[in-house]
Amino acid sequence: VTESESERYLRELRQGLPVFGRRRILAEIRHHLEAALADGKDRGLSDQEAERLVIERLGPAAILVERFTDDLTRGVRGLPNRLVATMAKKRILAVLTVCLGFAVVGAAVFSATETSPSAKPASPLAVTVYFKHQATRSQEGAFAKKLATYPQVKKFKFVTGATALRQMKKVHPTSPGLVLGGHNPFDSFQVTRAVEYTQPAIQKILHDLTVPGVRFVMVHPELVGPSWDLLRKQLARHHESVVLGSSRVFAPGVLRAMDLVTCNDHGLHLQMPVPFQSGQPGRVTFTRTNMVSVTLRVTYEHDGSVRASCGLS
Amino acid sequence: MNGDALRGHLELLLLAALAEGEGHGYALIERLRARSEGALALGEGSVYPALHRLEAAGFARSSWERGDGRRKRVYHLTKPGRDKLGHERHAWGELVRTVELVLATS
Numbered sequence: 001v002t003e004s005e006s007e008r009y010l011r012e013l014r015q016g017l018p019v020f021g022r023r024r025i026l027a028e029i030r031h032h033l034e035a036a037l038a039d040g041k042d043r044g045l046s047d048q049e050a051e052r053l054v055i056e057r058l059g060p061a062a063i064l065v066e067r068f069t070d071d072l073t074r075g076v077r078g079l080p081n082r083l084v085a086t087m088a089k090k091r092i093l094a095v096l097t098v099c100l101g102f103a104v105v106g107a108a109v110f111s112a113t114e115t116s117p118s119a120k121p122a123s124p125l126a127v128t129v130y131f132k133h134q135a136t137r138s139q140e141g142a143f144a145k146k147l148a149t150y151p152q153v154k155k156f157k158f159v160t161g162a163t164a165l166r167q168m169k170k171v172h173p174t175s176p177g178l179v180l181g182g183h184n185p186f187d188s189f190q191v192t193r194a195v196e197y198t199q200p201a202i203q204k205i206l207h208d209l210t211v212p213g214v215r216f217v218m219v220h221p222e223l224v225g226p227s228w229d230l231l232r233k234q235l236a237r238h239h240e241s242v243v244l245g246s247s248r249v250f251a252p253g254v255l256r257a258m259d260l261v262t263c264n265d266h267g268l269h270l271q272m273p274v275p276f277q278s279g280q281p282g283r284v285t286f287t288r289t290n291m292v293s294v295t296l297r298v299t300y301e302h303d304g305s306v307r308a309s310c311g312l313s
Numbered sequence: 314m315n316g317d318a319l320r321g322h323l324e325l326l327l328l329a330a331l332a333e334g335e336g337h338g339y340a341l342i343e344r345l346r347a348r349s350e351g352a353l354a355l356g357e358g359s360v361y362p363a364l365h366r367l368e369a370a371g372f373a374r375s376s377w378e379r380g381d382g383r384r385k386r387v388y389h390l391t392k393p394g395r396d397k398l399g400h401e402r403h404a405w406g407e408l409v410r411t412v413e414l415v416l417a418t419s
Contacts, residue, residue: 024386025361025365027384027386028337028338028361028386029361031337031338031339031383031384031385031386032338032339032357032361034383035337035339035340036339039343054357057356057357057358058357058358059356059357059358059359063358064358064361064362067358067359067362068361068362068365137356137359
């Protein structure tokens with residue numbers, strides 16, 4: 001008997017959802033599928049087309065599982081979920097610890113070219129794929145679909161930026177509210193590779209798996225944004241200033257990513273970290289009560305120099 | 314308008330849909346689609362977790378009902394939910410007015 005798309009979707013949900021609350025969620029989604037299929041057929045769609053559309057609108061099962069788990073891990077539904085939350089926190093901690101280690105020793109590059117299976121035993125290290133802050137749900141869904149087709153990928157789990165933020169706040173309650181790239185850490189997939197593939201092999205396929213809006217960064221410095229206080233202990237942060245109404249160019253090596261550039265506007269210090277990505281200026285703007293704006297722009301140039309300007313607009 | 318543009322507003326929209334009357338998840342999605350004249354294309358996978366959050370927060374309650382031979386989880390707006398909707402509507406109005414002021418002067 002061939003499994004229908006709806007049955008497959010429900011099976012994936014059943015496998016991914018925590019036991020507690022699973023029955024209710026499955027019943028609701030089953031009802032949703034039935035109602036939407038009936039509607040689709042009323043509109044003249046074929047069974048297959050109606051089924052395809054409703055599943056597409058629901059999004060990948062892995063993402064739906066994560067959204068439900070997201071709530072369950074906050075412990076709003078009792079002890080079983082608090083256990084899930086504890087496990088989730090430990091997992092995030094482990095990933096961050098590993099990634100911070102990589103960042104500090106400067107190993108955050110995709111240098112490996114190996115793509116073939118290896119006989120080496122797999123280490124328990126997890127690979128995490130982070131999305132751009134502005135990545136859309138549909139881009140993330142497209143990525144999940146592609147990811148599922150790779151034999152190198154054993155399994156993957158979607159973690160929302162909001163979940164990451166909550167977990168980071170628990171781990172680092174004294175962290176500043178502002179983290180890199182905005183108020184929210186980044187949506188991510190935690191990927192577990194198949195045992196016969198090495199870590200570089202899995203990195204390589206993720207690196208090659210280009211989907212718009214997705215940042216394939218296993219150890220991107222933005223990853224440690226939420227735990228900035230932790231990173232700050234490891235890396236001394238350099239600070240330079242630029243006078244209002246002027247520009248400065250800092251030679252390569254003077255400033256590096258996350259060093260600070262400031263601009264003093266009558267006692268108000270605008271500050272902008274040097275961006276991680278070269279060629280893409282970061283900027284911060286303050287609008288005075290007279291509606292005149294002061295903008296500080298900082299660009300990490302491709303040659304390693306840093307260009308900063310502070311002016312009125 | 315896709316679901317990504319609605320981040321942060323989904324709960325408000327669902328509260329507004331529930332204010333029209335009780336409904337199960339799919340009916341609420343259809344209600345929002347109809348109210349927006351088809352402009353709201355919600356990420357339907359986001360709706361159910363959001364409904365669960367509203368219930369956990371006490372803004373909605375739900376119960377099983379049987380209709381058309383199927384069991385449905387039907388959501389109802391609670392008194393705190395109605396109060397929350399009123400508060401959020403006011404906050405949204407303030408935000409819209411503020412943004413319009415800025416856009417009008419730029």
